[in-house]
Amino acid sequence: MLNRHGFLAAMGAIFCLSATGISFAANPENSGKPNIILVMADDQGWGDTGYNGHPFVQTPTLDAMAKEGFVFDRFYAGAPVCSPTRASVMTGRNPIRTKVTNHGRYMRPHEQTIAETLKANGYVTGIFGKVHLGSGQPDSPCNPTGMGFDEWVIGLNFFDNNPYLSRKGKIEHRKGKGSVILMDDALAFLKKHKDSDRPIFTVVWFPSPHDPHAEVPEGPSLYEGKPHAGYYREITLLDQQVGRLRGAIREMGIADNTIVWYCSDNGGLVRETSGGRERKGSIYEGGLRVPGVIEWPARKLKGRTSVPVTTCDIYPTLLAMAGIELHAPHPLDGMDVSGIIAGTVAERSKPMGFWHKIQGGQGTWSDRIQKAIMEKQHAGAPLPHDPPRMRKDVDEFPQFPEHTSTGHAAWTDWPWKLHRIGGTRFELYKLTDDPMEKTDLSKDPQHTQRREQMQQELDTWMRSVIRSLNGKDYQQK
Structure with a gap:
């Protein structure tokens, strides 16, 4: 160790x-x-x-x-x-x-x-x-x-x-x-x-x-x-x-x-x-x-x-x-x-x-995929992974509810960092004093106002992110 x-x-x-x-x-x-x-x-x-x-x-x-x-x-x-x-x-x-x-x-x-x-x-x-x-x-x-x-x-x-x-x-x-x-x-x-x-x-x-x-x-x-x-x-x-x-x-x-x-x-x-x-x-x-x-x-x-x-x-x-x-x-x-x-x-x-973790990841085996493509290229045959991998995440805009809070989010307004875990649990740390995030201050009455303000800022930001994910940015353009 x-x-x-x-x-x-x-x-x-x-x-x-x-x-x-x-x-x-x-x-x-x-x-x-x-x-x-x-x-x-x-x-x-x-x-x-x-x-x-x-x-x-x-x-x-x-x-x-x-x-x-x-x-x-x-x-x-x-x-x-x-x-x-x-x-x-x-x-x-x-x-x-x-x-x-x-x-x-x-x-x-x-x-x-x-x-x-x-x-x-x-x-x-x-x-x-x-x-x-x-x-x-x-x-x-x-x-x-x-x-x-x-x-x-x-x-x-x-x-x-x-x-x-x-x-x-x-x-x-x-x-x-x-x-x-x-x-x-x-x-x-x-x-x-x-x-x-x-x-x-x-x-x-x-x-x-x-x-x-x-x-x-x-x-x-x-x-x-x-x-x-x-x-x-x-x-x-x-x-x-x-x-x-x-x-x-x-x-x-x-x-x-x-x-x-x-x-x-x-x-x-x-x-x-x-x-x-x-x-x-x-x-x-x-x-x-x-x-x-x-x-x-x-x-x-x-x-x-x-x-x-x-x-x-x-x-x-x-x-x-x-x-x-x-x-x-x-x-x-x-x-x-x-x-x-x-x-x-x-x-x-x-x-x-x-x-x-708003969504799970997807496996990508680079050598396996590209070897299969190379063999098709050499043979002059139709390429594999078409269309699923060719246009993945391109044409469709699956809509996420605007109040989605899946996964783990955090808002850092230095030196304060607020965690939102699973949508409902919050943790608050002061990183200058606690770089290892050991002492959760979210329940400390001295920091109630700060926690509430940061929760509101984080939630506002998360709603903005969801609107972007749903394609609103491109519609505005």
């Missing part, structure tokens, strides 16, 4: 070491829009990095990014499982609004994504790795082309060694470690476009460290006899691949004006280092709190903040940093946090809402 005392001290600490006086406006030395690279791990917990004090896992690249860049000490995934968080990155919205209510659900093509917005503003766009938001078939409206990506090589869900990947709809059986292969593809994309007059938007979504942990890093065998050794080997493997990325963009001469933003898609698999109570799959802190680091050498981002930031904030923040005006046709749950990064803003102005 890992010792967690060091983590508890770090979790309770408040950092305000953010950089100051940074301007994101273009300057004469570098007037072009920045390249943007979004990197995401699959199931890495907040404490599963060296820079956050893990006792043995080796993450020298992430540690260097943390030292040289800007660290979000309280960075939150939009959901405690993978597909919904990815939808929050793409749209700046709570994923339930987009119909990604749980893992394996498709994101509706009606959504406006960050890729579509950046593409409309001159960017060339590419996505590589685990997507888990839709189809890999060429004619599906829910494939990455429909999300705004020019080039893509993807798995439908997690994958490990020797994966089957879809390159713009054509399935390839690749040999090697999946996390290495996707970085090969991402670097090839960057190299292809580095000398063009268009800025580059690249999404690199790792399949690691999701189980079954079959990938291993380069070098001698690590962590023998340690708990969860396979999990931590894959974290070191992805760290090595992030190192390849940082080294390659420097060799290409594009690192200075490139924003690299790293995070995980949900809490980790080990409770002791999850960054809070519970782990992946939970709305408690351990299921949502994840590593978050951003670097942009041209703007000398440096420091660390405890102001809460979420994956819903990535979309509006990057547009602000790139000098692009955001015209959002649908309600956003995220906010522009560039002021927090610049050191000009000391607190979050918008509460964060979370909601899980």
Whole structure:
């Protein structure tokens, strides 16, 4: 069992070491829009990095990014499982609004994504790795082309060694470690476009460290006899691949004006280092709190903040940093946090809402599905999974009662966090004093007014989410 005392001290600490006086406006030395690279791990917990004090896992690249860049000490995934968080990155919205209510659900093509917005503003766009938001078939409206990506090589869900990947709809059986292969593809994309007059938007979504942990890093065998050794080997493997990325963009001469933003898609698999109570799959802190680091050498981002930031904030923040005006046709749950990064803003102005298990998830066996498609492609036969997977979650809008409260929701108005469990049970925590959410203050008379106000705010937000889920946003458009 890992010792967690060091983590508890770090979790309770408040950092305000953010950089100051940074301007994101273009300057004469570098007037072009920045390249943007979004990197995401699959199931890495907040404490599963060296820079956050893990006792043995080796993450020298992430540690260097943390030292040289800007660290979000309280960075939150939009959901405690993978597909919904990815939808929050793409749209700046709570994923339930987009119909990604749980893992394996498709994101509706009606959504406006960050890729579509950046593409409309001159960017060339590419996505590589685990997507888990839709189809890999060429004619599906829910494939990455429909999300705004020019080039893509993807798995439908997690994958490990020797994966089957879809390159713009054509399935390839690749040999090697999946996390290495996707970085090969991402670097090839960057190299292809580095000398063009268009800025580059690249999404690199790792399949690691999701189980079954079959990938291993380069070098001698690590962590023998340690708990969860396979999990931590894959974290070191992805760290090595992030190192390849940082080294390659420097060799290409594009690192200075490139924003690299790293995070995980949900809490980790080990409770002791999850960054809070519970782990992946939970709305408690351990299921949502994840590593978050951003670097942009041209703007000398440096420091660390405890102001809460979420994956819903990535979309509006990057547009602000790139000098692009955001015209959002649908309600956003995220906010522009560039002021927090610049050191000009000391607190979050918008509460964060979370909601899980309004619906169950759906299994997506990436290699099994894509292998079947590849065999049909080679044989010139009709493709399988058509139409069920081609247009899943696209044409029909099943209506949810507006007062739906299934599952577990939470409302964080820092430092207070209100849980609504099963619709009727409430818990209230003050995270600065109680980062492990042990002492429920919901029945404390001193906090009755606060609890009632937060209950009303959470309920109002949940009704808004249900209206979005029922398709009202698109009807207004």
